[in-house]
Amino acid sequence: MSASDPNALTPILRRGLYETIFGRRDMREFRSDPIPNEVLARVLVAAHRAGSVGFTQPWDFVIVRDLKRRQAVKAVFEEERWRNAHQFSGARRKQFMSFKLEGILEAPVNIIVTCRTGRFGPAVLGKTSIDEVEVFSTCLAVQNLWLAARAEGLGVGWVSILRNRELRQIFAIPDEILPVAYLCCGYVEAFPPRPQLETAGWADRIAPHGLLHFDSWERWGEKEPLALAVDDPAIWRDIFPDR
């Protein structure tokens, strides 16, 4: 094992990050216990500390507790779920319908993460031919939020089976603001060791080496040392000496 760089965090602090990343799940079942404000505040500050193109900080957070509005969101979900189900047929549709895909009403809090382009004006450092850069930044904030929540013991479920037009109506979100993520958030009984869709056999986890290309899309390089390393449990020995 190689010595760490002086700017690296200590192994125990790195372990905190990696445990969070590996233990994060897309949750659909929640306990109803309220979330202390200081805990939810840390999670939101973590989200706000994501990087953003041109330091635009394009995100806002709508904290949703109101039951009537959540019931309206749930109704939109139910409609879209049928549309989603009809993309599948036979046993696969049946399996789709067996999944619980949201916890809109059970979770004590829902959070809408939105994107506002041009917050500091139309000119953005870092935005030329790639137009979606602020939306990308907003997603980085979502991942920070999701990880901080996991570390605090809070489950987060991203509900994408929705329609933005109705979200704008229900929450009075202006047309120029894009709802990027609708998240259910709350404490959970337990975080399962693997994603629900993996356990259910809906899709398989891809082996990491199969995702690597070297200098060109067409060069997969299965014998590259890096491609061997990503599949090697030994790379984790320094971080998880007890496993």
Next chain:
Amino acid sequence: MSASDPNALTPILRRGLYETIFGRRDMREFRSDPIPNEVLARVLVAAHRAGSVGFTQPWDFVIVRDLKRRQAVKAVFEEERWRNAHQFSGARRKQFMSFKLEGILEAPVNIIVTCRTGRFGPAVLGKTSIDEVEVFSTCLAVQNLWLAARAEGLGVGWVSILRNRELRQIFAIPDEILPVAYLCCGYVEAFPPRPQLETAGWADRIAPHGLLHFDSWERWGEKEPLALAVDDPAIWRDIFPDR
């Protein structure tokens, strides 16, 4: 301070996550030292462990070390930088031109994170009216990569001043694959305490309470306990008892 939930990580492990989040920077200057394969492998595995809509894992990673290709990318950057500069005028344009915005040639490795829609077929669990869900998932992987790199002492800089058409040509990326993030990656001298654009006065950090809305976009709720909590340093006492 409230007691932690049983599913929460211990304070020291949570500190590892929060230190990483707060210490992550968009870096543009790199040391030339090579990155050990085991370190880069951990960073890539962390990226791959992001959540994805319908467990589609839509990301691929092109590991770029070839100098000729990086020089071609740099040439595209130089053209786009001029286009970007012309969005600004006067002192602001001059300041823009003074910023170093990439480390394409200095960093030992560049990484392109791409998005492949329909990896397991056109039907996607969780994709109905919101079409960009797989791109959103890809950005979550980028943030995992960025955080793991920071914890390992590696700087990452996201270069968005590029054109996807040329990236596809240089790296033989098929038309149906979207290059989402072009990242420079390498060890650095030091991580600055604040973002470069904040220190330079390009834009100010927004106070967190200014980003919160309650049940409706129009309800800012500055006196909500949560809005007070996000600006309160006391919420960090359990995590950083020494600060």
